[in-house]
Structure formats: C-alpha cells, structure tokens
Amino acid sequence: MPEKNYSLNFRLGHVERVYTSKSDSTHPLTKGNTDSQLVEFSPVGGSSSTKPRESAIPLLRGISDSITRGDLILYTVLNERIFYLGPVNTKNNPSRSADHIINKQAGISKLPFSSNKDEADGYNVNIPKVNVPKLSKPRFNIIDFPGVPASRIDPTTEEYLESNFSDLQLEGRYGNAIRIGARNRFPQVIVSNNNKRNLESLTYGSVIAMTSMGKIEDNFPLDRGFILSCDFGNNILPERDPRLIRINSGNDKTSEDHTSQNLFNYRYAEALPTDSEEIQTEDNQIIINSDRIIFNSKSEDITASSNRNINFGAGGNFTVANKGYSVFESRNIYIGNKAKERQEPMVLGEELRKLLVKILGLLANAQALGDYNVPQPLSLFPRVAQAGSLRAEVDNIMKEFNLGNYLNPDSLAGYETNVEDGRPVGDSTTGEAKFFSKHHFIEPNRT
Numbered sequence: 431m432p433e434k435n436y437s438l439n440f441r442l443g444h445v446e447r448v449y450t451s452k453s454d455s456t457h458p459l460t461k462g463n464t465d466s467q468l469v470e471f472s473p474v475g476g477s478s479s480t481k482p483r484e485s486a487i488p489l490l491r492g493i494s495d496s497i498t499r500g501d502l503i504l505y506t507v508l509n510e511r512i513f514y515l516g517p518v519n520t521k522n523n524p525s526r527s528a529d530h531i532i533n534k535q536a537g538i539s540k541l542p543f544s545s546n547k548d549e550a551d552g553y554n555v556n557i558p559k560v561n562v563p564k565l566s567k568p569r570f571n572i573i574d575f576p577g578v579p580a581s582r583i584d585p586t587t588e589e590y591l592e593s594n595f596s597d598l599q600l601e602g603r604y605g606n607a608i609r610i611g612a613r614n615r616f617p618q619v620i621v622s623n624n625n626k627r628n629l630e631s632l633t634y635g636s637v638i639a640m641t642s643m644g645k646i647e648d649n650f651p652l653d654r655g656f657i658l659s660c661d662f663g664n665n666i667l668p669e670r671d672p673r674l675i676r677i678n679s680g681n682d683k684t685s686e687d688h689t690s691q692n693l694f695n696y697r698y699a700e701a702l703p704t705d706s707e708e709i710q711t712e713d714n715q716i717i718i719n720s721d722r723i724i725f726n727s728k729s730e731d732i733t734a735s736s737n738r739n740i741n742f743g744a745g746g747n748f749t750v751a752n753k754g755y756s757v758f759e760s761r762n763i764y765i766g767n768k769a770k771e772r773q774e775p776m777v778l779g780e781e782l783r784k785l786l787v788k789i790l791g792l793l794a795n796a797q798a799l800g801d802y803n804v805p806q807p808l809s810l811f812p813r814v815a816q817a818g819s820l821r822a823e824v825d826n827i828m829k830e831f832n833l834g835n836y837l838n839p840d841s842l843a844g845y846e847t848n849v850e851d852g853r854p855v856g857d858s859t860t861g862e863a864k865f866f867s868k869h870h871f872i873e874p875n876r877t
Contacts, residue, residue: 440504443471443514444532444552446483448497467494469514471503474531489513496603500552502529524601525562528552562605563628567597570651573613573644576701576710605635616643616712627652636720642712645700649717681739691739755854778874783863784839787828791836794824831864 447470454464467488486505488494497503501517521527528551549555571583574594584590597611609620609630624635631637632646632653639649647654681691699713725732734740742748750756764770797805807818828834834842844861848854858868 438506438508440506440515442474442531443484443486443503443505444474444529445497445499445501445503445517446470446472447499467497469497469503471505471514473505474502474529484512486512486514489515498557499554500528500548502531522564523561524564525558525560525603526551526553558604560604560626562603562626565599565601565607565609565630566628567594567611568629568651569594570613570648572701573616573648576614576616576643577704577706579704613644613649616641618642618649620649632717632719637717639717639719640714641699641717642714643699643701643710645697646717647696648701681741694741755857776872778872779863779866783833783842783866787833787836787839790824790828790833791839794821794836796820832861833863
C-alpha cells in the first residue's frame with residue numbers, strides 16, 4: 431500500500447483487471463472486493479519485479495468512464511484509499527485508447543489466464559476490434575454563421591479559424607454518444623446510438639435530436655442526399671418522406687410557400703436569407719429516428735397534442751386497437767382523402783330506419799277499391815285472392831329486421847342505448863334494428 435498521503439498527487443497506473451459487478455466474485459481467480467468499476471492496476475515505472483498490484487475505485491461519484499484491461503489511468507491516495515481517474519485518452523479514439531507507455535515486450539504483471547490473452551496493444555483478445563472515430567464538429571457555415579453572406583466568410587483568415595468552439599460530448603466505446611452543443615448561439619442536444627461515423631446521422635443507428643435552428647438537413651449534413659431524395663423536381667418542395675409516403679396529404683393547403691399544410695415542412699427552422707430584415711429566431715424541434723420505435727406507457731396515458739396538425743404515415747398498415755371504446759371528435763370526418771369532395775355523405779342509421787318504416791307503412795296501409803268501391807288491403811302476388819297479404823309480408827319484414835312499428839315510426843320497442851349520465855355503459859347497445867351495428871356509432875347532424 432502506498433504511504434499515507436493527504437495531498438492530491440496523481441501517478442500513472444496500467445489497468446490489469448476491471449470488475450463490473452459483484453457477480454465477478456464467483457470467478458475462481460477473484461479475491462476480495464468486487465465493487466462495480468473497481469480496477470486492479472500496476473503502477474507505471476520501476477522494474478517489473480517491484481510493481482505490486484493495487485485496487486482503486488473511481489474518484490468521481492456519479493460519472494465513471496468505460497474502462498478495460500490495458501487502459502492507462504491516473505491514481506491518487508486519499509486517507510489510505512486509492513482512487514483513479516481515467517482511462518487516459520491516449521489515442522483520442524473512444525473504442526481503442528490503450529496504454530501507450532507500457533513496454534509490451536517487458537511484460538507487466540499479468541493475470542494467469544493464458545499466454546495469448548492479449549493483443550499487441552494490451553487489450554484482451556475478446557475486446558471487440560471495432561474502430562469508432564471520435565465525434566467531431568465540422569464547419570457548416572449555413573448554421574454556424576446564419577444570415578451572413580457567403581462573400582463575407584473567408585475560411586483562409588485567422589478570424590475564421592479561431593471562431594469555432596467545441597461541444598460537450600459524452601461518448602461510449604462503440605458509437606453511442608450525447609452531444610450537448612450549439613451552432614452559433616443556437617443550442618442543440620443530440621443523443622445517438624450505433625453511429626459508426628464521426629458525425630451523427632439519420633441513416634445509421636438511432637438518433638434523438640433537439641435543435642433550435644436549422645433545417646433537418648442542416649443539422650445532419652451527412653444525410654442531405656437521403657433527406658432530399660424526396661424532392662422530385664426543380665425548386666419543388668418535398669411532399670413525401672424518403673419512403674415515398676405522403677404524410678400530410680389530408681391537410682388543407684393554406685398558401686403557396688413552405689408553410690402549406692399539405693406539404694411536410696422540411697424547411698422548418700431554416701436559416702434566414704442574408705437579405706432578410708428579420709432577426710433569426712429560435713425554432714425548436716425534436717427529431718426521433720430509428721429502425722424501430724416503441725412508445726409504451728405501463729400504468730398511465732400517452733398524450734399527443736399539437737397546435738396545428740398531427741400526421742401519421744405508414745409504409746404498410748395502420749392499426750388502432752384498444753380494449754375500450756374509440757371516440758373521434760371532429761368538426762368533419764372524411765374516410766379517404768377523396769371524401770373531402772363531399773360527393774358521398776355517410777348514412778345516419780336511425781334516420782334511415784325511420785324512412786324505411788314509413789315507406790313500409792305506406793305499403794302496408796295501401797288499399798285498393800274493390801267491388802262497389804269498397805276499399806280492401808292489397809294482396810301480394812301471386813296470392814291475388816288473399817286480401818291483406820301485402821300487409822302480412824310487410825309485418826314479417828318489420829319483425830325480421832326489428833324495425834319497430836310502422837304506426838309509430840319514431841319508436842323502437844326494446845331499444846336500449848345503455849348510456850347513463852352521457853357515458854356509455856357496457857360495450858354495446860341492445861334491441862336495435864338488425865342492420866345496425868351494436869358497436870359503431872356516428873354523430874347526428876347539427877340543427
């Protein structure tokens with residue numbers, strides 16, 4: 431154990447082993463404590479015979495970087511306890527930044543697994559050989575200098591070279607990161623996963639992005655071709671997403687510019703042109719992009735609300751399923767975009783029933799003048815000699831379809847709406863006409 435020391439002096443250590451959970455204590459080569467993020471290391475310097483193996487825990491309480499055998503750390507002793515910082519960013523590469531100081535040929539203290547357990551750089555042979563570059567922040571003048579004419583931006587000057595700033599980045603080893611940064615004065619937060627490039631992309635992996643200025647393609651310049659592939663003409667705004675699905679086809683067109691509601695607004699938050707008299711404002715948007723997205727609420731509601739439109743688009747089918755009832759409250763409901771032409775109105779079932787009852791009542795009560803001009807009920811062919819057979823047939827139809835009584839078309843005996851205090855009770859109505867649905871209803875016309 432290094433001597434007792436209350437000053438914060440850091441030394442270099444070479445990581446021999448990492449403990450990720452208490453379950454590591456079950457391994458036969460484990461001795462002692464196996465707290466999460468605890469490491470065994472060999473101090474760097476001196477002869478290999480004088481390098482005792484020490485144990486250390488992270489110096490910082492809530493933030494622990496990914497660490498593995500072969501990494502280089504900084505360690506210090508506080509009140510006879512050893513703490514470490516690291517691993518040291520030896521190669522500026524998040525996936526492989528192994529200790530660049532240790533002499534691999536000299537052979538440091540090793541765990542007794544096998545003679546071939548390490549690669550040349552000191553990492554274990556089972557560590558994935560995936561090389562993911564560190565996230566970068568390339569210049570993109572459209573949003574780095576919004577509204578500034580291109581003629582005023584000279585990339586050859588020191589003024590330009592010294593005008594950039596880096597972002598706060600939290601990076602994992604294999605393409606997952608959180609960027610807390612900004613373009614110009616406009617902040618952005620981008621969470622990315624399975625991204626193998628040095629810049630976040632909507633084409634690869636998954637992304638949750640919160641931006642405050644710039645179009646989608648401006649904030650994801652690697653995807654400009656992917657996003658703009660939906661633009662099928664010169665100077666024509668994209669009307670489809672890259673899957674060739676109209677996602678705003680049901681909205682009314684309100685203007686000829688990019689605010690038209692029947693076009694998806696790919697130009698939202700666009701940097702103002704250089705000759706604009708307006709001041710660039712923040713236009714916040716959130717982008718969620720992945721191969722598969724699941725929204726699940728285990729005990730409460732999922733609520734989606736919009737000040738303007740809500741649009742859903744699917745390359746396959748669209749299904750709404752629930753165990754309760756479904757309510758669509760709207761000024762107008764159109765089934766199919768063509769229905770907005772209002773050529774085929776939907777039928778109100780109860781009004782249709784009343785109309786049918788009245789027509790059947792007219793037939794049932796119709797009479798003909800017989801001998802001596804005495805009225806008699808009509809007969810039904812071929813039962814010509816049987817007066818009133820038409821009325822009997824009408825009665826049979828009324829009973830078969832449970833249409834009620836043609837003497838009182840507005841009534842329907844036995845019909846129960848099963849509604850109490852304006853709220854439906856149970857899952858169906860009872861006693862309705864046979865061709866009525868017990869589970870589907872439409873709002874009556876307003877008077």
